[in-house]
Amino acid sequence: MSSLRAKIQDVFNEPACEQNRGKDAKARKEGCSKPLTPGAAAGGCAFDGAKIVLQPITDVAHLIHAPLACEGNSWDNRGAASSGPTLWRTSFTTDLTELDVVMGRGERKLFKAIREIKEAYGPPAIFVYPTCVTALIGDDIEAVCKRAAEKFGLPVVPVNAPGFVGSKNLGNKLAGEALLEHVIGTVEPDDAGPYDINILGEFNLSGEFWLVKPLLDRLGIRVRACIPGDARYLDIASAHRARAAMMVCSTALINLARKMEQRWDIPFFEGSFYGITDTSEALRQISQLLVKKGADPEILGRTEALIAEEEAIAWKKLTAYRPRLEGKRVLLNTGGVKSWSVVHALMEIGIEIVGTSVKKSTVEDKERIKQILKDDNHIFEQMAPRELYAMLSEHKADIMLSGGRTQFIALKAKTPWLDINQERQHPYAGYDGMVELVRQIDFALHNPIWRQVREPAPWDCQTAVREELPSTKSETATLHVVQEFAGTTIDDFGGC
Missing domain, CATH: 3.40.50.1980 (Nitrogenase molybdenum iron protein domain)
Structure with a gap:
């Protein structure tokens, strides 16, 4: 137990965390x-x-x-x-x-x-x-x-x-x-090369890393280990021979990235594969780190050519959705890297962000959000279910993007909802993933079910119909009324 206590204290005192560096010695030991x-x-x-x-x-x-x-x-x-x-x-x-x-x-x-x-x-x-x-x-x-x-x-x-x-x-x-x-460093690979990288904090949710890996393959960049998404034990055991690393979710494995840099001189940066601009920037930074570690500088030119080609294809696909989504208001109730990367991705196609949570986000994540939104009023640490419901029921947002825990708040408010957390069924990473995200938002917003569920309930309409019927005091009169209104629909009464 004493060794576990020492590990916990070591993890709490994380030098690579900018917020942690700003604390005094006692506060650092308490962690976040x-x-x-x-x-x-x-x-x-x-x-x-x-x-x-x-x-x-x-x-x-x-x-x-x-x-x-x-x-x-x-x-x-x-x-x-x-x-x-x-x-x-x-x-x-x-x-x-x-x-x-x-x-x-x-x-x-x-x-x-x-x-x-x-x-x-x-x-x-x-x-x-x-x-x-x-x-x-x-x-x-x-x-x-x-x-x-x-x-x-x-x-x-x-x-x-x-x-x-x-x-x-x-x-x-x-x-x-x-x-x-x-694990790491226990196996020596016999095929280490100058274009090997590690991807840290990538979970391959819904297989979305498979949308990114082909881009790296086209650049001749090999993913030595993706930790943990779709990983194999031997790949992780030999991950210490990579030349560079990308940190996708810093709140999860920042200690792993820092210590691998200290022990094996593997530089890393924090990036995102959500959104067109962020995907392009991530590819650029990977290539630049590899060049600094000895790779041929010609990879920089190939990277820019690939980015130009893929961005053109993605924007062409997104053109059809822009008129349908431009100006739509989105409420994001998520956290971590998605709190800023998805915000940036949606704003690229003209969607308005009315609020985003910064739960589980690092100081760097929050700073990125402030730079993107230019307004602190749209940022919240966490929002109580009652407040979320009030915001949605008052139609301050056209759709909510969140995890499964808050989906029923949106459904109760009769507001479109899309899952972007780990339970999601569609991959949203990379250029193709961005197109898929926009496609799913479009599906959710324009689903005819929302117009139907917002209409008055059938029993409310039946009450209105009964009020329209004349009062009767005899069976003969009642039969006459039934015959008169036979085949009449609710719409014939002008709704409720």
Whole structure:
């Protein structure tokens, strides 16, 4: 536990974080994570954050050393996609019971589970995750993993991020520490070249990195490791031989990028593949970093030629949507890199941003938003559901872009909504991804269902019809009225 405490303090004191550098020594040690409320960590604890970062490593077995309930649905945990192995989608857990805890059989059960996975699946590595229960009872995860690795001849990686130590974001960083300590640098590639790069913090949600990788392939740039999206264990193990790196989500793995630069001299920058301008700028910066590390400068010219070609194609496709979307008002309730990159992308085609959240955004993210919007009034840290509903029901926005947690607020307000978080079903990265995002916004805004749901309910209209009917006191008169109004529709009464 003392080693875990030291790792947490090291992660909190992050020199690469501009906000952290501005604090005094005591404040730096406290970090940026908000303290958890006991019993309210579900979905936002350190274990959840570590699993999110590492699970997309597709050929690895992810073993949860905990009671059964700590393991979630591995198949639909996030929208990350794999081009090959599906082992990462299989749930492995030691399924500890009360008797195992009382009798102290946790370590023995973990060792047995590792052996069973090795014999049944033969993965290149096994990642072991302790949770609150196994950390509190004192199971020595690192000792068991070390012994199992020696016994079975494969890497067994302890991911020491039990839920109670902090927030999801802290778990992201502890996962990066596990990769640095046990994985990266353990395999020497025999094909390292001057055009190898790493992409960090890219999760390949809905397969969107597959829209970007062909652009890099055309430039002759090889992605040595994409961490974690659609990754393979051996690729990550040899990631230390890349020449440059791009950080997509700095709040998750900034510590990984900084320490790889310190240990192996791999320079990195933070960029985005959302939007036409940001995608082009990311390609330029990748090429410039490679040239600084010894690549042929001719790649700069090829990059500009590729950018000009792809931008022309993308803008031509977007021309058809501009008249339908220009001036439409969008409310963004997301965070992190999307808080500024999606804003920039939408403004490029004339969409008005009436508000964007900066939850989980870094200081650099917030500064970018201010430069783009030129108005702090459109930026909010977080908005209560009641305020979101009021804003949408008063028609201050034409559509809301957010995650699944707030979709029902938009639906209750009878406002179009589009998912842009990890649960989304469509890829939005790169030039083609930007076209797809605009296409989906257009679909959502102009779906005829919104006109229908905003009309009065049928029973309200029936009340109006009954008020139009003359009062009758006899069965004969009633029959006459029914015959008179037979075949009449609600519209014949002028609505409600």
